[in-house]
Amino acid sequence: MDLKQLECFLAVARELHFGRAAAKLYVSQSSVSEAVKALEHALGGLLFDRTSRRVALTPLGETLRNGAAPAIIQLKASIEDCKQQAAGKPRLLKIGFLGGGLYELHQPFVTEAKAAHPEIELEFVELTYVTHYAAVSDGTVDAAFCRLPLGADGLRHGPVIMRDQRMLCVPQDHALAATGLVDPELLAQERLVRMVPGSVNQEWQDYHFPHHTPQGKPIGEGPVIRTIREAIAAVGTKQALLMLTKRAASYYATPQIAFVEIDLPAMPSALVWRADDRRPIIQELNALLLRIGSRYGIAPA
Structure with missing residues (x-):
């Protein structure tokens, strides 16, 4: 088995639809089907129950998804970090946001994060009601500024930065x-x-x-x-x-x-990230957000 097969499997596990999974990966549906079949052959069992009406994970598929997803996301992030480092570029950290995101905290956050961590380049990704938690879970973004409570399993959030009427x-x-x-x-x-x-x-x-x-x-x-x-x-x-x-x-x-x-x-908002992501930079950004919010008088006590 290889990384591409696991990526195809995880895409189908998220979408529960081979066509949508292929569209997400920008590959043909036949390529996704072949990758999943090869993975099933290597493991010795079916990962999905397939009918003309639905696709569902088998118990074996659930076991693989739960064990492989965090590792694959972390591996892909590490590979991207290595590519950036080899090219002499800053490491890329993707931050998702919904609506106006950080609002008046955005500019000071970007400025102060860059000053404190010149080795990191922040990229902001606009999310939707559908993707603002899914994008964190599947590794599309490293973290996101979300409205609480947590909208999905396997995630953590930092201190509340805004609490809005x-x-x-x-x-x-x-x-x-x-x-x-x-x-x-x-x-x-x-x-x-x-x-x-x-x-x-x-x-x-x-x-x-x-x-x-x-x-x-x-x-x-x-x-x-x-x-x-x-x-x-x-x-x-x-x-x-x-x-x-x-x-x-x-x-x-x-x-x-x-x-x-x-x-x-009120609606509380905070930075959200994957529970298995223990990189110190996430906690440092949390602390920075809290300091800026307190300085601007909007971080709750």
Whole structure:
């Protein structure tokens, strides 16, 4: 077996679809199928149950995924580090973000990280509601600035850097647009946009896209969205409402859209990384973010 076979296997294990896995890897579907078959032959058992309707991991496949994924991600990161070093270039550290990311902390963070670690080059990758945790889990980014709680297993987060007032995004002519502070029980009369199923865990969905009010009244189901802009478009066409942070409300100012405060717990954000990633640089960036946030007066005590 080789690294390419394992990469193909992990892509199929994530997507549970050979075609989508091939598209993610920029190879043909037949190449992915052949790689998986070769790996199954080498291991002596099937890694996937395949039917015309679905693809599912076998127990053997689950064992390989759980054991191989962290090692492959770390190996690929080490190979990239070595390539950068051999070329005389700084090591690349990819940081994902959703929406406005670090907002007013972005520039001081980049400046001070570069000064403290000239051997590291930061690359920022914009993520979506669908990918902001998946990209950390699968190694697309080394870490990401995410809204908590953690949206996937196998991850850790640093100290909360921002804790933002929650805002309700509504059409400008909506009855709630003139409300000073929205009672969350009124959401029982509305619909909220919804996440792509399986993109984050239920705890994260319940916090950011709740299905019930605090008193247990059901909230209507709006359209499934993938990006913040898609969600705001759904608000603009009066299909559903959306909850964002106060900083995001300023960042995503849109004609005919209003943002009003809602009486729900604030949205916390922090740096998130893989639990098996023990590189000191991750902790150093966490400490730097906390110092900058405290200096700007926005890091919670």
